[in-house]
Amino acid sequence: MTEKELIKLAVEARKKSYAPYSHFHVGACLETKTGKCFSGCNVENAAFTPTNCAERTAFFKAVSEGEKKFKRIAIVGGGEDGEMQFCSPCGVCRQVMMEFCEPESFQIIVAKSEAEYKVFTLAELMPEGFGPDNLN
Numbered sequence: 001m002t003e004k005e006l007i008k009l010a011v012e013a014r015k016k017s018y019a020p021y022s023h024f025h026v027g028a029c030l031e032t033k034t035g036k037c038f039s040g041c042n043v044e045n046a047a048f049t050p051t052n053c054a055e056r057t058a059f060f061k062a063v064s065e066g067e068k069k070f071k072r073i074a075i076v077g078g079g080e081d082g083e084m085q086f087c088s089p090c091g092v093c094r095q096v097m098m099e100f101c102e103p104e105s106f107q108i109i110v111a112k113s114e115a116e117y118k119v120f121t122l123a124e125l126m127p128e129g130f131g132p133d134n135l136n
């Protein structure tokens, strides 16, 4: 799977976004170390706080299918005009990534399109993060 292919799957996932309150639609595609892909979208709620981000949807789908080793995730987000923004993961999603990913090697691809994207490691977006190792 190439970076561009992963972004394409995130764009597809974004089409399923349920965002009637923010009108901000996000799609993500998470790749396991063995090359399997799990996509996700944001799922909002009238009570607001139960809202789940696209990234966490992808992680929870994967973990609930028995996957726990991840290589990278691609994220695309933007409003209903179809114009994509660089949509960097929220703090809660970064914390979920800390639970399952190696901060120095896990890659976060923040994309506007298959041609325009930035790549970060989790360590770059979550410096000095708290994770499972802290409890050992």
Ligand code: THU
Binding pocket: 019, 022, 024, 025, 026, 041, 042, 043, 044, 051, 052, 053, 054, 055, 075, 077, 087, 088, 089, 090, 093
């Ligand atoms: N959202 C995501 O799904 N991922 C992000 O990285 C940022 C925000 C969602 C949550 C909410 O449904 C909407 O975007 C506006 O915050």
